[in-house]
Amino acid sequence: xxxxxxxxxxxxxxxxxxxxxxxxxxxxxxxxxxxxxxxxxxxxxxxxxxxxxxxxxxxxxxxxxxxxxxxxxxxxxxxxxxxxxxxxxxxxxxxxxxxxxxxxxxxxxxxxxxxxxxxxxxxxxxxxxxxxxxxxxxxxxxxxxxxxxxxxxxxxxxxxxxxxxxxxxxxxxxxxxxxxxxxxxxxxxxxxxxxxxxxxxxxxxxxxxxxxxxxxxxxxxxxxx
Amino acid sequence: xxxxxxxxxxxxxxxxxxxxxxxxxxxxxxxxxxxxxxxxxxxxxxxxxxxxxxxxxxxxxxxxxxxxxxxxxxxxxxxxxxxxxxxxxxxxxxxxxxxxxxxxxxxxxxxxxxxxxxxxxxxxxxxxxxxxxxxxxxxxxxxxxxxxxxxxxxxxxxxxxxxxxxxxxxxxxxxxxxxxxxxxxxxxxxxxxxxxxxxxxxxxxxxxxxxxxxxxxxxxxxxxx
DNA sequence: TAATTTTTATAAAAATTAATAAAAACCCCC
DNA sequence: GGGGGTTTTTATTAATTTTTATAAAAATTA
Numbered sequence: 136x137x138x139x140x141x142x143x144x145x146x147x148x149x150x151x152x153x154x155x156x157x158x159x160x161x162x163x164x165x166x167x168x169x170x171x172x173x174x175x176x177x178x179x180x181x182x183x184x185x186x187x188x189x190x191x192x193x194x195x196x197x198x199x200x201x202x203x204x205x206x207x208x209x210x211x212x213x214x215x216x217x218x219x220x221x222x223x224x225x226x227x228x229x230x231x232x233x234x235x236x237x238x239x240x241x242x243x244x245x246x247x248x249x250x251x252x253x254x255x256x257x258x259x260x261x262x263x264x265x266x267x268x269x270x271x272x273x274x275x276x277x278x279x280x281x282x283x284x285x286x287x288x289x290x291x292x293x294x295x296x297x298x299x300x301x302x303x304x305x306x307x308x309x310x311x312x313x314x315x316x317x318x319x320x321x322x323x324x325x326x327x328x329x330x331x332x333x334x335x336x337x338x339x340x341x342x343x344x345x346x347x348x349x350x351x352x353x354x355x356x357x358x359x360x
Numbered sequence: 361x362x363x364x365x366x367x368x369x370x371x372x373x374x375x376x377x378x379x380x381x382x383x384x385x386x387x388x389x390x391x392x393x394x395x396x397x398x399x400x401x402x403x404x405x406x407x408x409x410x411x412x413x414x415x416x417x418x419x420x421x422x423x424x425x426x427x428x429x430x431x432x433x434x435x436x437x438x439x440x441x442x443x444x445x446x447x448x449x450x451x452x453x454x455x456x457x458x459x460x461x462x463x464x465x466x467x468x469x470x471x472x473x474x475x476x477x478x479x480x481x482x483x484x485x486x487x488x489x490x491x492x493x494x495x496x497x498x499x500x501x502x503x504x505x506x507x508x509x510x511x512x513x514x515x516x517x518x519x520x521x522x523x524x525x526x527x528x529x530x531x532x533x534x535x536x537x538x539x540x541x542x543x544x545x546x547x548x549x550x551x552x553x554x555x556x557x558x559x560x561x562x563x564x565x566x567x568x569x570x571x572x573x574x575x576x577x578x579x580x581x582x583x584x585x
Numbered sequence: 586t587a588a589t590t591t592t593t594a595t596a597a598a599a600a601t602t603a604a605t606a607a608a609a610a611c612c613c614c615c
Numbered sequence: 616g617g618g619g620g621t622t623t624t625t626a627t628t629a630a631t632t633t634t635t636a637t638a639a640a641a642a643t644t645a
Contacts, residue, residue, distance in 0.1 A: 221466045289621055329605085330623080353515050578591095578592065
């Protein structure tokens with residue numbers, strides 16, 4: 136097995152150094168970023184197996200970095216923070232953080248929590264892809280594959296498909312879809328949806344008039360399978 | 361969706377009470393055990409969606425209970441303990457605990473960690489089917505097969521058939537069916553039902569005027585199979 | 586049992602909602 | 616400022632749901 140790769144996003148050099156030495160001693164490969172922007176870029180360029188994220192970053196609020204990462208990065212993110220407020224912890228966990236440790240932390244415990252997070256993630260190995268039958272969404276590259284071909288989707292088409300894919304099985308109302316993709320003032324432009332759903336179906340469905348992915352819920356909205 | 365079920369294994373009555381009230385307020389179903397043996401037995405009898413395990417139990421060492429549970433129980437186990445020693449934490453996590461909190465703990469944080477653990481655990485969607493004689497409902501694909509052909513059902517037709525199939529054998533009143541499919545304000549639109557039952561029968565029954573699947577219960581409702 | 590009332594089945598219409606093509610407007614990016 | 620691609624608008628057709636009408640079946644009553 137290859138070394139698991141861990142990305143550290145933290146602006147304090149001494150913390151980065153401590154973590155790096157510790158992790159490398161335990162046979163992890165370490166990549167470092169000193170601010171949020173760099174961290175997101177590095178994660179996108181080459182998704183690591185786990186991210187350690189400090190909430191107190193110089194450029195972007197750590198919770199925002201977490202949200203941004205969580206929109207496509209599916210491996211665990213462990214939060215390190217000096218903040219011990221319950222709200223900070225709850226918000227981070229609800230935004231999809233795998234764990235939350237307050238500084239100062241104990242190395243052994245952090246390592247155990249890293250092992251735990253990586254172990255648990257192995258079962259639900261989603262990586263940065265969502266797969267549905269013949270369809271594969273690469274969240275990092277924003278590319279969609281159907282069988283062996285890359286589909287050419289416009290930005291709106293991709294956003295809509297991603298929204299469907301993230302809510303597999305649920306009925307999504309016209310209102311919800313329009314608000315999410317176009318914004319609150321477009322909630323009555325149902326026709327936009329019809330046009331883009333038709334465009335998507337043309338590209339992803341074997342037979343667009345018997346759709347298998349995007350199902351119409353007449354009078355309500357759509358459902359993705 | 362059904363309530364998630366949580367098993368609390370803790371010998372302190374006041375902790376159990378506090379947890380139970382808190383969890384039930386957040387719409388979890390709670391089951392309690394006061395020692396390790398009882399906890400293992402309850403988990404085996406009816407596996408919950410998550411276990412909260414206190415390490416300081418009167419009969420068996422909590423770490424042993426964890427090991428025993430982990431040999432077959434696959435949903436998350438969160439450890440609660442007065443012990444704050446790094447070794448205890450590392451051992452528990454390496455034995456497969458999803459998380460470790462020390463008492464006294466903060467309720468909001470515990471709830472967030474429970475949500476996080478449950479969220480990460482739910483990944484495996486099975487392809488469930490319901491089969492009735494010649495009829496097969498594929499719940500994931502929302503497709504209905506009669507012998508070897510896919511039936512073309514409208515969304516409402518499918519929803520109605522699914523509702524029947526999920527309540528095989530029971531008499532379903534008009535009121536109930538209308539409320540489930542159309543909503544509470546439609547409970548008197550009995551005629552809708554008649555139209556859609558007729559449409560379904562036309563598609564699934566060999567002989568629609570001698571129905572074998574959807575049986576009329578005059579004055580009351582219908583019964584499936 | 587016959588007559589009456591209630592309930593059910595079905596077809597078909599009207600109304601609503603959805604799908605699709607194609608034209609017009611918009612937006613970048615060079 | 617032109618051109619390729621994308622989004623928005625418009626128009627038309629198709630599908631689904633709701634409403635109406637009517638005949639048949641079942642239940643009730645005397």
